[in-house]
Amino acid sequence: MTTASTSLTDTFGGSGRVRPLAALRQTATLAWRSLVSVKHNPLELVDYSISPIMFVFLFTYVFGGQMAGSPQEYLQYALAGIIVQNTLFMSMYTAMALNTDLTKGVFDRLRSLPIARGAPLYGRITADLAKQLWAMLLMIGLGTLLGFEVTGGAAGLFAGLLLLLVFAAAVAWTAVLIGMLAGDAEKVQVFAFTLIFPITFTSSAFVEVDTMPGWLQAWVNVNPVTHLSDAFRGLLLGTPAGEAIMWSLVWAAGIALVFMPLGMRAYRSRA
Numbered sequence: 001m002t003t004a005s006t007s008l009t010d011t012f013g014g015s016g017r018v019r020p021l022a023a024l025r026q027t028a029t030l031a032w033r034s035l036v037s038v039k040h041n042p043l044e045l046v047d048y049s050i051s052p053i054m055f056v057f058l059f060t061y062v063f064g065g066q067m068a069g070s071p072q073e074y075l076q077y078a079l080a081g082i083i084v085q086n087t088l089f090m091s092m093y094t095a096m097a098l099n100t101d102l103t104k105g106v107f108d109r110l111r112s113l114p115i116a117r118g119a120p121l122y123g124r125i126t127a128d129l130a131k132q133l134w135a136m137l138l139m140i141g142l143g144t145l146l147g148f149e150v151t152g153g154a155a156g157l158f159a160g161l162l163l164l165l166v167f168a169a170a171v172a173w174t175a176v177l178i179g180m181l182a183g184d185a186e187k188v189q190v191f192a193f194t195l196i197f198p199i200t201f202t203s204s205a206f207v208e209v210d211t212m213p214g215w216l217q218a219w220v221n222v223n224p225v226t227h228l229s230d231a232f233r234g235l236l237l238g239t240p241a242g243e244a245i246m247w248s249l250v251w252a253a254g255i256a257l258v259f260m261p262l263g264m265r266a267y268r269s270r271a
Helices: 003-012 020-040 044-068 071-103 106-111 119-145 153-181 185-201 214-220 224-237 242-270
Strands: none
Touching: 020 044, 020 119, 044 071, 044 119, 071 106, 071 119, 071 153, 071 185, 071 224, 106 119, 119 153, 153 185, 153 224, 153 242, 185 224, 224 242
């Protein structure tokens, strides 16, 4: 048996379906491909490094004095919300990257290879989650330098990051659907901005809910960004956040249950 035929046997196991372990290896390989592409396209570092840094500085020093009397005091409240907002915006990068791969024919080339059909999609989502983790750690590190205190300890920090990644993984399926349906990357940007911008600012991410008009509080109290911001803030600061964590996970599960089948259907129809 030749090396090529042996490789195909290991991949397909003598059938037309890719073995689960082979599919996992292929997903990891394609995820690594997406990660190392940063080396060849340094501009990606602007989105995943410079933009998060700008968010922290702008919110802290532009709004801090007005909102809480001092930048450091406001940062103690707002950093969690800033990171949540950045996470949601970055989830849409998945949509843009998938749309770009489609329009440039990358999926056509990958489809000709003996790999699992979903490997390019799962690889992209995995790589983008790794990039998101980098941005989260960068923002927390910068916040610490500016005076933020993780009073919840290492366990709270780890649990908070894990919660954000779970939520980001669920939201990624909305990004998959948008990326498959949008005509080009510019339309993805417009749609992402008009969707994420209002739901993040009508939440507890940056201000206390009770400072808002009563009619707006009704929406803010059920807004998933409110639950996620409160949960992440509570974990970082070591304050009670059980209910917020529960609702964050419920929202994540609901988003995944709705958009994962829709995203996969759109992906199979185009990729």
